[in-house]
Amino acid sequence: MNLSSYTLNADLHTHTTASDGALSPSELIALAIENGTQMLAITDHDTVAGYQTVRRMAKQRGLNLISGVEVSTTWNGMGIHVIGLNFDTEHAVIADLLAKQTDARQQRAQTILHKLKKVGLPISLNEVQESASHSHIGRPHIARVMVTKGYVKTMDRAFKKYLGAGKIGDVKSGWVDLSEAVAAIRAGGGVAVVAHPNHYKMTRTKLMRLLDEFIAAGGQGIEVISGKQPQDVTEKFAQIAIEKGLYASLGSDFHRYFPHMATVGRLMSLPEKVTPIWVALSP
Numbered sequence: 001m002n003l004s005s006y007t008l009n010a011d012l013h014t015h016t017t018a019s020d021g022a023l024s025p026s027e028l029i030a031l032a033i034e035n036g037t038q039m040l041a042i043t044d045h046d047t048v049a050g051y052q053t054v055r056r057m058a059k060q061r062g063l064n065l066i067s068g069v070e071v072s073t074t075w076n077g078m079g080i081h082v083i084g085l086n087f088d089t090e091h092a093v094i095a096d097l098l099a100k101q102t103d104a105r106q107q108r109a110q111t112i113l114h115k116l117k118k119v120g121l122p123i124s125l126n127e128v129q130e131s132a133s134h135s136h137i138g139r140p141h142i143a144r145v146m147v148t149k150g151y152v153k154t155m156d157r158a159f160k161k162y163l164g165a166g167k168i169g170d171v172k173s174g175w176v177d178l179s180e181a182v183a184a185i186r187a188g189g190g191v192a193v194v195a196h197p198n199h200y201k202m203t204r205t206k207l208m209r210l211l212d213e214f215i216a217a218g219g220q221g222i223e224v225i226s227g228k229q230p231q232d233v234t235e236k237f238a239q240i241a242i243e244k245g246l247y248a249s250l251g252s253d254f255h256r257y258f259p260h261m262a263t264v265g266r267l268m269s270l271p272e273k274v275t276p277i278w279v280a281l282s283p
C-alpha cells in the first residue's frame with residue numbers, strides 16, 4: 001500500500017435528514033467539504049433518498065461522494081447494522097431490499113406505539129410521521145414526540161426508559177436477515193461492511209461467528225474506526241480485520257453536531273497495517 005492511500009481523508013458513515021440526521025444532504029456535503037473530506041458516503045438508515053438528491057452536486061463541487069446505506073438487519077435475534085458502499089442505488093435488488101425495510105419500519109413504529117399506549121403513553125402514527133417529516137421513521141422520531149408531549153425530559157431519557165436495548169420499544173422483528181442484506185449489496189455491485197462492531201454487546205466468540213457468517217454471505221469490510229473511540233478499540237478491530245481478511249472502513253456516524261462527538265471528515269487515521277476499504281471502492 002502506498003502512503004497516499006493512507007492519507008486519504010474518508011468518512012464512510014454519515015446521516016442526513018433523509019433518516020435521523022439533523023443536516024440536509026446538501027448541508028452535510030458543505031460541511032464535509034469545509035472539513036477537508038475527500039471521500040464521503042451518506043449512509044442513511046435503510047434509504048438512499050438523501051444520497052440521490054446530492055450526488056450530482058457533490059461531483060460538481062469536487063467531492064468524491066459514493067453511494068451508501070446503513071441497513072438494519074437481524075442476526076441470531078440480534079440487531080446488526082450493515083453498511084453498503086458504492087452500489088448501484090437503482091438496482092432492482094437494492095430497491096426491493098429498501099422497500100422491504102421501509103415496510104418493516106412502518107410496522108415496527110406501529111408496534112412500538114401500541115406498546116407505549118399500553119403503558120399510558122399514547123402517541124399517534126401521525127404525530128410520529130410529522131416529527132419525521134418526509135424521512136424514514138426511526139426511534140429518534142418517536143423519542144422526539146415523547147419529549148414534545150412531556151412524557152420524558154430528553155430524547156436520551158426516552159431511549160433509556162422506553163426505546164433503547166431491552167426496553168419495551170426495542171422491537172427488532174421485521175428487519176431482513178444479515179445474509180440477505182449482504183447479498184443484496186453485493187448484487188448491486190457494492191461492498192458490505194459491519195457497522196460499529198464495538199456497539200454490540202457480544203463475546204469475542206460470538207463476534208467471530210458473526211464475522212464468519214458475514215464473510216460467508218459475501219461481506220468484505222468492518223468499521224475499524226467508528227466515531228471518536230479510544231486507541232485500544234481501534235487496535236482491537238484493526239487486528240480483527242487483519243485476522244479475518246476484511247477491509248478496514250471508517251466513519252464518524254455523524255448525526256448532528258455534538259462537541260464531544262466525531263464530526264464529518266475529522267477522524268483518526270487507520271492503522272497502517274490494515275487494508276483500507278477504499279482499495280475496494282474503485283469508481
Ligand code: AMP
Pocket residue numbers: 020045072137138139140155156159160164255
Ligand atoms: P432505529 O433506526 O429506528 O432503530 O433507531 C436507532 C437510532 O436511534 C440510532 O441510529 C441512533 O441514531 C439513535 N439513538 C440510539 N440511541 C439513542 C439515544 N440514547 N438518544 C438519541 N438517539 C439515539
Ligand code: MN
Pocket residue numbers: 015020045255
Ligand atoms: Mn441513527
Ligand code: MN
Pocket residue numbers: 070081195196
Ligand atoms: Mn447504526
Ligand code: MN
Pocket residue numbers: 013015070253
Ligand atoms: Mn449510523
